[in-house]
Amino acid sequence: MYGLRIAPTQVGDARIFRPWGWEIALIVSESIKEAMQGLGVTGARFEEV
Numbered sequence: 001m002y003g004l005r006i007a008p009t010q011v012g013d014a015r016i017f018r019p020w021g022w023e024i025a026l027i028v029s030e031s032i033k034e035a036m037q038g039l040g041v042t043g044a045r046f047e048e049v
Helices: 030-039
Strands: none
């Protein structure tokens, strides 16, 4: 992905969603990211958008 930006006012209360047209990428909230890292989940890469 390149240049992806999230409009917080458009997301509402969503904590996880997939951008239209992307089968691999998921957008997750900070709390989900921290939970995954705390559980030691492997194979994920996190980039701030």
